[in-house]
Each structure stands twice: as structure tokens, then as C-alpha cells.
Amino acid sequence: MVEDADAAKALIVQVIDVQFAAVPGVLEELLRTLPDGGELIQGEDIDPLEIAPHITYIQDASLLVCKIRATFENDQLSPSSSWLPSRSQSLIKKLSVPALMKLAKVDGNLPIILGGTKDSSLLTIDASAIDGTLNIITGKKGCGKSHLSKLLMVSLVGYKATVVIFDLNGEYSSLGMTQDGKRNMYYDKIHALTPSQNFKVGIDQLHLNVVMGILVHALHLPGTSAREFRRIWKGLKDKGTLTIAELGEAIRNYNCNQHVRDALASRFYSLVNSGFFTDNAAEATLLEESLMKAKEAGGAIVINLKNTSNVDRQIVVEYVLGKLVDSLQSWKLKATFLFAEEAHLYLRETYWDDIVTRMRHFGIFTTFITNQPDTIQETIYRQADNIFLFNFTNEHDLDVVSRAARVDAETVRSIARDLPPQYCLTLGRVVRDFPMVTRVRSLDLKTMGETRLFFT
């Protein structure tokens, strides 16, 4: 805090980098002890006034590169930085994180403790700051992204929120257990659904729009064939004979162009082979049921996409998203927090914009988790409300992240590259645009996120 008593206000500045001060003469100092041979000259310095420590002090002087974050005036913070405090008269004070958080009013009724800050205080954000927002968790692998997403997820569940997770590596299924295998407080709230195992969909329960979404977007069915499929589906539905076998039979016997029939048949077999669809009503798990359970007491529906092929994964995701939109549109659900790990592996191109614009209005609030920031579109970064940034050393990755609207590139570049593992730079609404570095706290959860190794 740079406090100008005369102006009766203060600037809140953040140290984003520490450099050696460009003190004139330092190079000469270092060079002069080397004669032409390059060998160090031995000698004695008789320094009766003890100036040498002062020289060392000047030589090692540090320059703190700061960014102006806000102005503090009349007990209020404002984002204004259109004034400068007196260079000679201002008082520079270190503002502790709790004090800053108090000033910035980063508190609320739904606290989520992210972890500890450098000054040994806790960084607590408010769950409502994640509500209705688009979030990105990114960093290079092994830094703790999944750990943070689990922390956010269980915290939201703790506040009775509905959370849907696309779990690419099967890490979230055991979150209801502690590390030593005992049940924890989330045990009844974690609904792990593994496609084609405990997550199957009765074909007669499928809404045509959802099926069409799967066929067109996941299985790339051309428009003409899609029209024919619609006719077949409607015919069977009207007759009340919509089963997998009947659908296959109808496609085989359908009087149409051979190419169209072949296209329909190949998609049909893809659906059948996914094992995700069933005629057995007892076997079918209703996603809607899990969502309703979660709606009542809060819960997480973990869609385990581990061991699922690329096509099947897309089918499942299309289904889940379609179903979510349906539920939200019909107000069966109020809102859902969606956690999507490495979304580029299963999310079709057009969904990106959908998620940040249309689906957000329906109440799907997405958190993307990725170690490849360039797989997320630039528009997503521009509209991201919160970014949880872990270490990146690659310039290209830092460039991508620095495109986010709520952060300046310099802050990202200078802080992110020096972050140790498990340290996270939090940017955006949750910290009232005061970038904060925190060591993400540990969780007593069975995370199963560790990489399997050969030698250990």
C-alpha cells in the first residue's frame, strides 16, 4: 500500500516481480577486480569507515516491479489508478492478505478455503463468486489442477450445489472416500456413473432431440440421412415399438437410397456397440434421477469417461449435455456446475460458444480444466470470470492464458512461471481482481489422480 497522507488516499499495488535494481556502476564493480589475464586480483581492502557493507547493500538492491490494482479512499476500494502518490513523501506499507481481502470484501456466507498464502494466512473465496461464472483451471501437468477442481467441487457439493463432472481419467469416482478408504461426508453425494456399466439409457426414454444431437454432432450423420432417421424414429415411437432391435430392423427395411441406409446402419451400430443404450428398463439408469437427488441435498454426478472410446465418449457427452439443457429449460433443475477436464477431447467445436453464451443462461456454469491452454478457444479466455493458474514455463502457454480479459499479461508472465507445484495464481471475480498466489490446501479424499508408474 502506497499511502499519500496529503492526498488522503492510497494506492494498492501488487509486487509482480523482483529484480536487481539497475544501479549504475555495478558492472564496473564486478569487472575491476579482473586484470587482463582474467584471474581475480588478490588484495586487502582497508575500509576504516566500513563503507563496504553499504556498497554491497546498493549492489544487491532489489527493484520491486508492481502493478497498480486499486485506490483506497474514504475506507473504500475503487479500481481507479488515475493518480499517483507522492514519490518522496508517501509511506509504503505491506498489506497483509487478510487485510486486503477484508478491504476488497472477498468474503461472504459461503466460504471456500483455497489454501495458504505467503504470509501464512488463508485465502478464502466465496462460493457465490463461482456461481454463474465461467472458470478455467490450467497449468502444466503435475501441478495440482485436478486437486483444486476436486476442492472446488466438494466445496460446492458441501453447499448443496449440483455438480456434473466429465471425468476423463476416473479420478473423481472415489471422492466419497477418505485416503484410508473410509466413507467421508460426501459419500452419499457422489454419484459415479460409468457409461455402459452402471450408466445406461433406455432407448424409449430418449428424447428425439438428444438422439439427433448424438447422431449429427458425435457421429457426424449428414443432413439427408438425419431427416430419414427422424422419420424412422417417429414412426416407431408412434407405434410404441421403439426398441434397439426394432430400430435396427426398421433401418434395414427402410425404403430409401442405399447410401442413406448404409449411413444410418453404420450410426446405428455405433450406438449399439457403445453399450450405452438398452431396451431393459431395469438396466437403465436415469441421469435425471441422479440430478434430482443432487438437487435436493447437493451432489456430484461423476461421468466416468475412463476406458471409453473417443466416439463413445462423444455420445455420452452429447447425451449428458442434451439432458442437462432439457432439465434446465424445463426448470427441473435450477443450475448446475459443470467441471470438464480436457474438454477438447470430447466437446464438439460448436459447444464451446454454446457453453459460454447459451448454456450459461440456462444455468450451466462451466469450469474447464486443462494442461493445454491452447485447446481452449480464445473467446473462452476473454469471457472467463475466474482463472486458477498453476505453473507454466512455456512462453506460448503463458501467451494464451494472458489473453484473458481479467488479467494483464505481465502479471501472468512474471508470476505464473515462478509458481512452485501446488501453488495457484487466482485471478478474477473470486478475488475481486486482486491476483492472489496460494498453496492449495490438501484434502482427505481418495483422489486417484496420481499417474500410474512403471518403476514404483
Add this chain to the structure above:
Amino acid sequence: MIEQYTITTTPKYNFPQPAMDTTLPQRFIELSLNSLRQVRTNAFQLNLQQDSTTDTPTQLQLKRQPLPLTPRHQETLIAAVDTSTIKIGETQTGIIIAIRGATVWKQNRHYRYTRLGPFIFHITEENKNAVYNSIEKAYFNVQYSGTHQATPPLFQMPTRLASLLERWLQTMLAKTVNNGVLLFDGSLTSGTIDTPTQRMREILATARRNSNTVLAFSKATSLRTNGYLITDQLPEQETPYLLETTGVRFKPPTVLLGDVYVARLQKANMAFRLDIDKEIPTPNKMEAVEKLLGNDVLQQSYPETLRLAHILCTFTANEVLAMQHFTTRRHGIQIINRPDMHRLLFGPFGKEGYA
């Protein structure tokens, strides 16, 4: 022949204990601290100008026939002295200056140094004579009242005090080194305000008694023959060589205690004015320069030992900042910037020192 070390170890210096006091210049420290205490309540202005002196022009002849030199590799101690002074600020009543001296010698193919200082003084009109005279009295026991101006202007005090330290260091070298070559910065001109003839004579005599030869290198000279600087009239002859001069006369009381040569010690088209103790026979003078060539590294015709002495005592901007920090922290002197009238009146055109 038994190899004889000309330098033995003492607790303070790597020199033998001479008759003269070679302990730390305690008087320098005392006066430095006393003078700073007086300024405790005053503010001072930053100013980084350094004074320079020039040679007095004279009429002389330069012999066109070079004296060729052959490097002598017979192990000889080469030692050099230099001092530096800088004004680090101004107070309402005077100036704050810093002085530092360095001696460098080459021994067993390694350079070694002793650096004295920095000594920081607050010099005012009131204390300038007291400071100067008490140091002079403490280190040279006598005052050369005949040539000593009673009240030197304040702006000359930095160079006067630095000269005093330089002469003291030169005396120390002359007393403690045997069979060596002593390199001084500047000329062997004496009888000037800061170099009393008697003192310089004594330094040279002491050096001779210990079989040393004093070579004084001037980085710049104003001596001219036929309108050209003597260092610009270099015959295309194989280097290294010396060019002898004759007829160098100064107006009294200035006295030249050395013979003036132009030394071109390397192929590079660079030469320096070189003064060699007059009392030394010419062959010994040549021998001393040849020993220098055989024992020291030369860069652009300039001895490395002397270059290092100069470099080691010169103040860098960083050190000036450190000394300002010292005076502020230790002595509570508040630094203020007195407006630079040139800058104030003429803006970017107001460079100090330009009319």
C-alpha cells in the same frame, strides 16, 4: 645469486615494517569522522563532478632518434600508486568528499593490491586548513610553508587531500620496496600547490636509496614541440622505444624532478609522457623501463599495474550512492537536491560546464 624477496609480510601490509608509520592512516579516519559529525544537521546536495588538472605548456625539443628498448625478464617488483577523489555532495557550509588510494604490485606473476579508503570528509571554509594541515603534520611531520599556500580555495581541497594521500602512499612504496620499479600516475613536476618540491625530492631520494626507479606516466600531456603534442610525433620505428626530450623548463617555483620522455611501448599508435627520476643515470633509466616491459603486462602501451591502481581507486556511481547512503544513515544527513540553475534556466540545453 640468492633470490631475494623484496616484500615481507606484516600484519597490515605485505610490506616490511619501515621507519615511517605504515599503520592505518588513523588521522585520516579521525578527521573524516569529526568532519562528518559537524554536518549532522545540514543537508547536502548531490554533485558528481570530478576535478582534473592539466600540464603547463612549455617550450621543449623532442629528439627524433628513438632509444630502442629490449624487455628484461629478470624478476623485478613492479608497484604502482594512484588515488582518486570525488565530491559526493554539498552542504550549506561546504562540501562532502571522498578519497581513496590504491597500491598495486605484481609479485610472482600475480597482481596484489592494498586499497585504502574511502575516507569521507566534510570540508568547510572553517575547517579546510585544519583538516589539511593536521593530516600533513601527522604523516609528513613537517609543513612546507615556503611553497604551501595558506588558504586554498574550497574546490581545490578534494585534489589537495587526494594528493596528500597519494604522496603518503608513494612514500610508503619508496620505503618498503627494494630493487623495484615504482609507477606513479602523472608527472614528476613539483613545486605546485599539492606537490611541494621538498616532499617529492624526499620520495625520489628514498626510492633511490632502496634501489628503486620511479617512472611517472601521464595519461595526457600538454607539452608540445613545433605546435604538436609530443605524444603525437611518433617515428615509424620498431617498438618499444623512448623519445628523449630536452629543454623542459617551468617557471619557478615549479621544478621538474624527472627527465621527460615519450614512451611508445607497444606497436599500437599510442604513447605517453614518461618522467623518470632525473638523478638516476640514463642506462639505469633505460633498464628500469626494460624491466617494466619484461615484468608487466602492457595494454595500449600502458602498464597494467598502474591501470589496476587507477581502476581500483576510482569511484563508481554505485559507490557514490553507497557513500551517500552511509552519510545519510550513519550521520543523519538529509539529502536534498539543490536546483541546478543551468538546467532550470535552459532545460535540456543547460549542461553544466558549457557556456
